[in-house]
Amino acid sequence: MIYNSFKDIKLSALGMGNMRLPVKKDVDGNPIDRAEAQKIIDDAMSGGINYYDTAYVYHSGESEDFVGEAISKYPRESYHLATKFSIFAKEDYKGMFEEQLRNLRTDYIDFYLIHCLTDENIDKYLDCGCIEYFLEQKRLGRIKYLGFSSHASVESLERFASHHDWDFAQLQINWFDWNYGTSKAEYEVLEKKNIPVIVMEPVRGGKLASLSEDAEKILKTAHPDWSIPAWAFRFVKSLPMVKVVLSGMSNLEQLNDNLSTFSDENGLNDKDMQTLMTACEVFKKNLCVPCTACRYCCDDCPAQIDIPAVLSVYNDYKVDGGRGVLRRINDLESTGKPADCVECGLCKNHCPQNIDITTIMQEIKEKI
Ligand code: SF4
Ligand code: SF4
Secondary structure, three states, rough: OEEEEEEEEEOEEEEEEEOOOOOOOOOOOOEEEEHHHHHHHHHHHHHHOOEEEEOHHHHHOHHHHHHHHHHHHOHHHEEEEEEOOOOOOOOOHHHHHHHHHHHOOOOOOEEEEEEEEEEOOHHHHOOOOOHHOOOOHHHHHOOOEEEEEEEEOHHHHHHHHHOOOOOEEEEEHHHHHHHOOOOOHHHHHHHHHOOEEEOOOOOOOOOOOOOOOOHHHHHHHHHOOOHHHHHHHHHHHHOOOOOEEEEEOOOOHHHHHHHOOOOOOOOOOOHHHHHHHHHHHHHHHHHOOOOOOOOOOHHHHHHHHOOOOOOHHHHHHHOOOHHHHHHHHHHHHOOOOOOOOOOOOEEEEEOOOOOHHHHHHHHHHHHH
């Protein structure tokens, strides 16, 4: 395991995320399969991982209790615990903090985070008094380092990051969002303020664990011995501000693959980076429909749908993955909407890119 210096301690470059632990699928509520999950924690500890991330809300509230139970058999100084105040779950930050200490069987949290900053909740977090309270807990030694995790816009991130000298921040960074999302701009905000970075979703919720066939071929040709997720981990560990890369590991196979990726300093060299960017382009092309907005399909559409506008939002949705993006279709100034599509197929006959518009309209109809 490689380690990064953070203040006066050493953090394992790979951190264990506890939001995708194995569960008992045949039991109501899908509780954590504690025996299986304990094996992952044990092997993670023996593999040198010393950063364990959880949150009040993970696994419907069970994650913290499991982590507390599983890890408290080890000496307290051999691991660092990270958990979060989730205002969207409960506004009582004092009560939640005490509960978390009990759940985790500890009297201090190493890394405490304001959870999931967004453009919608930023003012709530700033105005409710929680930050001042947590700073006081830090002075009392009940929190070692105070930070936040963000899914907010670059502007809100910048505003929040300027609130005071945060010890660290957690961002969603991966090679796809670096190119097509805001990861790079967010990273640069923290870099400018010299705030160390913890990375979440390096494999984009698993979406970068397997790519399209031709994108995977490019990567496999360059490094036959690297798994596809290993490329994602090597990308983020190459970034100098990154101290820990979190992976929500669900089984021992993932853990072992990750331990091998983090067994040496090697990230990606310039040639690897070029290869990854080529694969990224190919993957995106496969992900999105190649609409050129020529509008040949529009005139004959009996439902008067602004097809290229709809397809543009659809492509954003494919890249982003959130249904909220797809709902932007409801705001388009299109006379007809995907729900009005009568499946006549006239559009496809006109489309020089041969896009199967009818099927896409049906897919959208079902999702919004
Ligand atoms: S299939 Fe749907 S989108 Fe295409 S022309 Fe017919 S109504 Fe319009
Ligand atoms: S004809 Fe095809 S490429 Fe042109 S706007 Fe319609 S969907 Fe897009």
